[in-house]
Amino acid sequence: xxxxxxxxxxxxxxxxxxxxxxxxxxxxxxxxxxxxxxxxxxxxxxxxxxxxxxxxxxxxxxxxxxxxxxxxxxxxxxxxxxxxxxxxxxxxxxxxxx
Amino acid sequence: xxxxxxxxxxxxxxxxxxxxxxxxxxxxxxxxxxxxxxxxxxxxxxxxxxxxxxxxxxxxxxxxxxxxxxxxxxxxxxxxxxxxxxxxxxxxxxxxxxxxxxxxxxxxxxxxxxxxxxxxxxxxxxxxxxxxxxxxxxxxxxxxxxxxxxxxxxxxxxxxxxxxxxxxxxxxxxxxxxxxxxxxxxxxxxxxxxxxxxxxxxxxxxxxxxxxxxxxxxxxxxxxxxxxxxxxxxxxxxxxxxxxxxxxxxxxxxxxxxxxxxxxxxxxxxxxxxxxxxxxxxxxxxxxxxxxxxxxxxxxxxxxxxxxxxxxxxxxxxxxxxxxxxxxxxxxxxxxxxxxxxxxxxxxxxxxxxxxxxxxxxxxxxxxxxx
Numbered sequence: 272x273x274x275x276x277x278x279x280x281x282x283x284x285x286x287x288x289x290x291x292x293x294x295x296x297x298x299x300x301x302x303x304x305x306x307x308x309x310x311x312x313x314x315x316x317x318x319x320x321x322x323x324x325x326x327x328x329x330x331x332x333x334x335x336x337x338x339x340x341x342x343x344x345x346x347x348x349x350x351x352x353x354x355x356x357x358x359x360x361x362x363x364x365x366x367x368x369x
Numbered sequence: 370x371x372x373x374x375x376x377x378x379x380x381x382x383x384x385x386x387x388x389x390x391x392x393x394x395x396x397x398x399x400x401x402x403x404x405x406x407x408x409x410x411x412x413x414x415x416x417x418x419x420x421x422x423x424x425x426x427x428x429x430x431x432x433x434x435x436x437x438x439x440x441x442x443x444x445x446x447x448x449x450x451x452x453x454x455x456x457x458x459x460x461x462x463x464x465x466x467x468x469x470x471x472x473x474x475x476x477x478x479x480x481x482x483x484x485x486x487x488x489x490x491x492x493x494x495x496x497x498x499x500x501x502x503x504x505x506x507x508x509x510x511x512x513x514x515x516x517x518x519x520x521x522x523x524x525x526x527x528x529x530x531x532x533x534x535x536x537x538x539x540x541x542x543x544x545x546x547x548x549x550x551x552x553x554x555x556x557x558x559x560x561x562x563x564x565x566x567x568x569x570x571x572x573x574x575x576x577x578x579x580x581x582x583x584x585x586x587x588x589x590x591x592x593x594x595x596x597x598x599x600x601x602x603x604x605x606x607x608x609x610x611x612x613x614x615x616x617x618x619x620x621x622x623x624x625x626x627x628x629x630x631x632x633x634x635x636x637x638x639x640x641x642x643x644x645x646x647x648x649x650x651x652x653x654x655x656x657x658x659x660x661x662x663x664x665x666x667x668x669x670x671x672x673x674x675x676x677x678x679x680x681x682x683x684x685x686x687x688x689x690x691x692x693x694x695x696x697x698x699x700x701x702x703x704x705x706x707x708x709x710x711x712x713x714x715x716x717x718x719x720x721x722x723x724x725x726x727x728x729x730x731x732x733x734x735x736x737x738x739x740x
Binding site for chain 1 (some may be wrong): 430
């Protein structure tokens with residue numbers, strides 16, 4: 272079971288609480304988590320990564336086990352703590368703007 | 370008894386204001402989509418409880434919301450806006466080529482006959498359409514590809530398609546306007562488009578009367594006179610009597626002819642309204658006086674309307690999509706400000722009152738007159 276923590280506005284959009292739990296088939300990577308998240312909550316499509324390029328939106332970052340993995344390849348397997356659900360996968364919005 | 374529903378888009382959410390036909394007491398609901406920018410909310414003319422809203426954010430991109438109960442509840446629908454083919458480039462602020470990139474939906478225009486069909490004007494400028502209630506969107510690429518697209522250039526607010534007017538007498542005819550490209554018309558339902566900017570003069574352009582490049586801020590039409598359009602250009606208020614084939618300036622005695630909003634009285638096709646703004650460098654009313662100007666002659670002769678509006682120390686702006694009219698016998702005029710006020714006149718502009726005073730900055734105002 273993968274745990275994902277969403278930023279406030281995406282929780283409201285998906286109508287979920289502070290944390291969602293997902294099943295991911297195969298290797299647990301950033302791409303696999305986002306694929307599972309969008310499949311479960313289609314309203315999130317396009318809000319985290321671009322519909323076409325699948326690139327991360329610039330003002331969002333991904334954190335695992337206190338490490339920023341935003342710039343890593345989305346195909347890189349994530350730590351066992353994420354795969355086991357011991358630690359959540361964080362999607363965090365930049366603190367910017369007004 | 371008739372009712373009025375006002376749909377307000379702001380920088381931090383949408384608000385729905387409801388009143389009976391007297392327009393004295395208002396119920397305010399919102400914010401819907403709190404914290405998100407809502408550029409526009411509009412209802413279907415054939416199913417007034419069907420509303421569409423453009424919700425966007427610099428963090429999370431574009432979301433389209435739909436309500437089937439007049440704004441009480443909402444559901445997100447499709448938000449995939451992808452240009453047809455390889456979109457190519459337009460001009461950037463410095464005149465260099467810049468790739469076409471989708472940023473947000475500025476304006477949603479529901480069909481006059483089908484509640485599931487909606488047109489969307491977007492930044493970077495293009496026209497999209499859904500025919501399934503917002504689930505999927507497809508570009509009407511004939512506009513962007515008609516030939517001048519590579520010469521379009523953003524205005525200060527971005528390169529946005531902000532105005533969509535559907536001709537009630539001819540379902541194949543649509544008018545649109547883009548900052549800063551100009552006005553365009555299709556007579557075949559969106560397949561092919563013609564620039565309709567003859568008569569416009571924009572001194573900031575290297576060629577002031579060029580076919581495209583004009584910063585048109587807003588168009589307005591009365592449904593009984595679909596060949597007559599009124600335009601608030603960056604500078605200049607204009608009119609056409611031949612569906613845009615040629616334009617004449619009708620700024621007349623306005624204190625300044627810069628502004629954004631323009632609209633037409635619901636029952637008097639030659640009575641029009643603008644809110645003069647001091648200049649493109651100073652986006653507030655001249656002399657700190659918030660004045661709506663009305664012309665009962667289709668332009669040129671204008672009178673200031675001030676009763677109930679602040680006449681000192683007022684430095685708000687009124688944006689292009691932030692004025693609307695109702696269709697009650699005594700026509701109501703509405704506009705929203707960057708200071709968060711939504712003003713309403715129940716008597717065609719003679720007297721004004723604020724429905725609300727402290728909303729986030731208002732981006733758009735639409736009005737539905739309900740049976």
